[in-house]
Amino acid sequence: MDDKELYFWRGPLPETQALPPDAAPEPWGETRVVGKPVTRVDAYDRVSGSAIYPSDVILPDMLHAAVLTCPHAHALVKKVDTAGAEKMPGVRAVLKDGMPGTNVPWFQGRGGFSSRLFDPHCRYEGDEVAVVAADTIYQAWDAVRAIDVEYEVLPHAVTVEDAMKPDAPGLRDGGNVPPAAKPYERGNVAEGFKAADVVLEQTYTTPCELHNPMELHGCVAKWDGPRLTVWESTQGVYAVQSGVANALKLPLANVRAIGPYMGGGFGSKLETGKYSVMAALLARKTGRPVRLFYTREQVCRSMGNRPANTISLKVGAKRDGTLVALESRAVGTGGAYAEDGTGGVDYLIRELYTCPNVRCENSSALTNAGPQRAFRAPGHPQGAWALESLMDALAARLGMDPVELRLKNVPAASQTRNGVPYSTTGLADCLREGATAFGWAEARGRRPAPSHIKRGVGVAAGMWQGGAGGPPSTAIVKLFPDGSANLNMGASDIGCGTKTWGAQIVAEELHVGLDRISVEHADTGTTQFATPSGGSKTVPTESPAIRSAALDVKRQLLSMAAEQLKVPAADLDLRGGEIVSKADPAKKLGVGQVQAFGRRGVLVGVGYRGPNPQGKATNPFGAQFAEVEVDTKTGEIRVLRFLSAHDSGRVLNEKMFRNQVNGGVTMGIGFGLTEERVMDRQLGKLLTANLHDYKMPTALDAPADKTVIAIDPHDTFCNTGAKGLGEPATIPTAPAIANAVFHATGLRVTDAPMSPARVLRAMAALKPAPAGRKGEE
């Protein structure tokens, strides 16, 4: 996975205007507002029910749409008879392949491949066949059920193994298996393993995980003559604007995408959905606004996933724990249209620890299953599951403390980026300070009580490939004559508190109370360009631009005041709505008394995101510690307490930082213990198409005892020094739990999720009976 891919932007990345040479402000010292655990500026809206999410948008005369999807894993649509459906009560429009406007290319790829909006070649259970708009959603579904489709059912393959067979049913011309990418190589692994005192090898598997954000995927579309407005639950309004404009051949200026509130995405809402195009076409055909949201079942089938991976990993080390060789082979499937099922899987293997000899090989195949989408740290939790489990096994084999083994191999430079040093790395501090706060040594030394319920502790570390952010970003800060301010930016707040930390930065620089700052964002009609919020780059990308915009306003204001007070601008400071001379505090002016400002009405400051420093690599790091209880009779694992130590640079809001880390841990608990997409190999159908069968962590799966430690190494890679956090928080969680399970039971579970059935099976295979603590594979 290329670093540029983490911008989730199709086509060339726009550039931000070049910064003036004196534009880089000093890093913050002590801060008054930034970093403080203030309540979110939109907390009221979200807890009162007044926040209007895209699925809440109700427009006059609005129609409701429902989508007919293919019930087969692989089929050709021979005939779609909509005559009956069209005559049903309340039905206003039906769309299917061949109708005007529906010839929209979709899912393009290798060798000129392209499917289309209602492609008659359905490649997985869930491919869209037709869509209906009706007066009520119930009538729309009645009509969908009345559409008569004749399918020619084709043979299918839903597992990578089946899809890679020479006689496997082909999903497209050119075969299921894309040409193999060149393996990643540095040093010489064969030599490395020869030089090793200890070599361990293990195959690990990870589940296919479904994003399942709480708000379903969809939008409301409305035309005003040639102009289209789409209210969409999305991570990036500008991505929706460009996707929809491209699909419908509209000028960008005529497509307005709005999505200030959105109910979660985790990567699934980075792309433009077919639903936006379908809703727009239906709205155009009927002359009425259309709301189209997928059902939970459709979201499970069609709206992306984290590919399941099989990773064979081999490590070679010296007796003192120095790593000398790492070699991995990973296999995965991106489903029916996404060709890469292994993106990001090997990143940690190449980068997390110092190792001179590394070789990583990945292969993928297309299958008749829902296509993957970027999912919170693509590939990284899978890679961490393998690497951090094997590191734990290596520590046990060497008789080393797992924390010590990791500390021994902490790199100071990025080995995958030509050895450039990290701008900062807090990895060692995360491990050390985390271990101390967790009571690691003491907890590890605890003698197990003689019981079928075993207790243990485990550690795992991680980092994220992205998290540095960078251009482009533009933010605007407006100052009003009463000293209140408005922040305008394009970024979405996907739950990470973007509006709040943005307002905190403005409050810091302009000395304004948060209750006097409004935030306008995520609207292509009124706010600035932003790439989608993903890749843990919203903070490092937008926060420096916001700070620069606030400083731009301040500079203008102080220079106006300096003229009026007849003092140098450098002598002036802005405090609590007043401009005060540092030399003579008696010389001051209220913001509203600045005459030049009064003539202007509103002061507008613009901030751009400058480039990151050359010759440095910037990444967030983390280490997590788990204490678990394993019931050796039932195979159940309970996470009792959890500690996360994260270096994401400067913390912008302590309360939201904690919340986000704990959220990542919760998702990691799902990855490690409960979540798994299950496909029926014979029928090719999804068996876990709802939230009962697809088990996301609930309040009972998440421990109440969660601690979060922030490690801030005072990075200056950008003017706020804040790196990304959302993704790193979920990367080491599952292996930390697995390593705790080993510590508790002597059982090394290599297949995630560690369901009770799997744990019991692994336990039965373990001979002799679990020794606990001492044993190792």
Add this chain to the structure above:
Amino acid sequence: MSHDEQGKPAATATGVSRRGFITSVGSGAIGVAAAGALVKGAPPSPPPDTLKAGDLSAVTITVNGRRHQVLVEARWSLLYVLRDRLGLTGTKIGCERGECGACTVLIDGKARYACMTLAVEADGHEVTTVEGLMQGEELGPVQQAFAEDDAFQCGYCTPGQVMAAEGLLRENPSPTIEDVRHGMAGNICRCGAYAHIFTAVVKAADLKRGGR
């Protein structure tokens, strides 16, 4: 008085047959008197127990203290009526099959999934939604605690979480963290804000007791 004499077959468009349907789907005491009338006055066959899609019944639902008379199809969920008929979009749609809890409301003071409740089942009952916890423009204690403790991220499941907490605290005004974990287990937060939700519910209990 006979329906036949009036030329109005009992099985069609009057309230009687619908009341019978309501009783048959188990909404307790609602419409018992009307059902009695059906037994006495209805023709022996065919049994008037089938409504067509699109047939409307009048129901009266008290939502946040306000009586609403609504014509509903028998298959409409309370969730649909709250959101799409009454415009109360604070109650969220997440799965429509009782698995996620985003649509949690109080029915007669108890936390219930609005997606698993037919509007006709709510006839004659008192429903409280997240909007109903507001005291004018002021947040209610549970909402206040959720805001202060940052007990959400994207906020989409939050109205449901808030209502589940409200229901829990009405039954158990002083829950322990373990009580809270069990009480909130029917509401999924995909952002995983549980740790903060737990402390918020405990704080809300305190606020409700007049702790501040």
